Amino acid sequence: MPNSLPLTAPLLSAIGGIPAQAEPLDSSPRSRVWRVRAGDGRPVIVKQITDDGDTTADADARFAREAAGLRLAGRGSVAPALLATDPAARVMLLEYVDDLGRTEDWMPGYAEALARLHALTGPADAGALPAWSGPTAADAESFLALARALDVPVPAAVPDELAGLLARLDPTGHHALLHGDPCPGNDRRTPDGVRFVDFERAALGNGLVELAYFRIGFPTCWCALSVTAAPLTEVEAVYRGTWRDLTGKDVPGDLADACAGWLIQGDALVERAHRGTADQLARVPTEDFEWGYVSARERLVHRLGVVADLTRDHDHLHALGRLASTLATRLLERWPALRPLPTQDERPWY
Numbered sequence: 001m002p003n004s005l006p007l008t009a010p011l012l013s014a015i016g017g018i019p020a021q022a023e024p025l026d027s028s029p030r031s032r033v034w035r036v037r038a039g040d041g042r043p044v045i046v047k048q049i050t051d052d053g054d055t056t057a058d059a060d061a062r063f064a065r066e067a068a069g070l071r072l073a074g075r076g077s078v079a080p081a082l083l084a085t086d087p088a089a090r091v092m093l094l095e096y097v098d099d100l101g102r103t104e105d106w107m108p109g110y111a112e113a114l115a116r117l118h119a120l121t122g123p124a125d126a127g128a129l130p131a132w133s134g135p136t137a138a139d140a141e142s143f144l145a146l147a148r149a150l151d152v153p154v155p156a157a158v159p160d161e162l163a164g165l166l167a168r169l170d171p172t173g174h175h176a177l178l179h180g181d182p183c184p185g186n187d188r189r190t191p192d193g194v195r196f197v198d199f200e201r202a203a204l205g206n207g208l209v210e211l212a213y214f215r216i217g218f219p220t221c222w223c224a225l226s227v228t229a230a231p232l233t234e235v236e237a238v239y240r241g242t243w244r245d246l247t248g249k250d251v252p253g254d255l256a257d258a259c260a261g262w263l264i265q266g267d268a269l270v271e272r273a274h275r276g277t278a279d280q281l282a283r284v285p286t287e288d289f290e291w292g293y294v295s296a297r298e299r300l301v302h303r304l305g306v307v308a309d310l311t312r313d314h315d316h317l318h319a320l321g322r323l324a325s326t327l328a329t330r331l332l333e334r335w336p337a338l339r340p341l342p343t344q345d346e347r348p349w350y
Helices: 009-014 056-073 107-118 137-149 158-168 229-247 255-263 296-310 318-334
Strands: 022-025 031-037 043-049 082-086 091-095 176-178 187-190 193-196 203-205
Touching (some): 009 082, 056 176, 107 187, 107 193, 137 318, 255 296
Antiparallel strands (some): 022 031, 031 043, 043 091, 082 091, 176 203, 187 193
């Protein structure tokens, strides 16, 4: 057993004493994770939030955020149960969730679980987690600057459309439990349905910003994917139907707005460690940078095409859609070797 396993006395008590086995698991640089064998023989997960690249206060906040998200998710069978915590050591004990493994038809169950997660919270939970942090005025200006850098004329109506978009994306009044990073790979397929792991970016907001992942290409994920027409229709119907069954209401908001919000966020082109460090959209005209197996320009072309398609007849984003279409064409003219995103059938893990 690794000497660095951070099990303090309260946590050891929770699992019935010193575990006989401990296996380190892959994790981000911002956490350490082990699968251990509890005293009664059951496997559990030990997760410690580290301060790699963060201040102690930031790491403490990430721990508190994940623990709060897991407690809220514990209202439904959509996440591992949180068994115990030691905030001083930033360690949590979690139920071990075994994964049934690869399945070709993975998205409907994923969409259903996402809707079930989102529906677990409401206005009474305001303040239990930070509000979702969406695009800002600086993001909108960076997007316009990208168009100018690529010599693409900006329709006169676009700045006002972007201002209206930012206002409509304000999370105030929305209290869905957002995972924060609902990427393929952060899901576990079980006999009782999909469960999500890694709630370090959990927030409260409008569930449409995560339903949009299917269309916009999983924007916070290394494994960017393009979901094709028939599966896309199915998963969105599953999500909306599940939400309606659980809440008695239709999903609020506009999916086109959610997708446009992801389009203008340059930080959604890079992994978490690099977000907030540079204007990522400003890099696109001069360099193409990879995250996972897909480049920034390839991600951007996909998102531009999605927004162009969604906004052709949109009351509030028509000019932005025309700009998105022109920008996509310009990128492909300058860099014709850009590849389309892999489809959902090419999910490259398990």
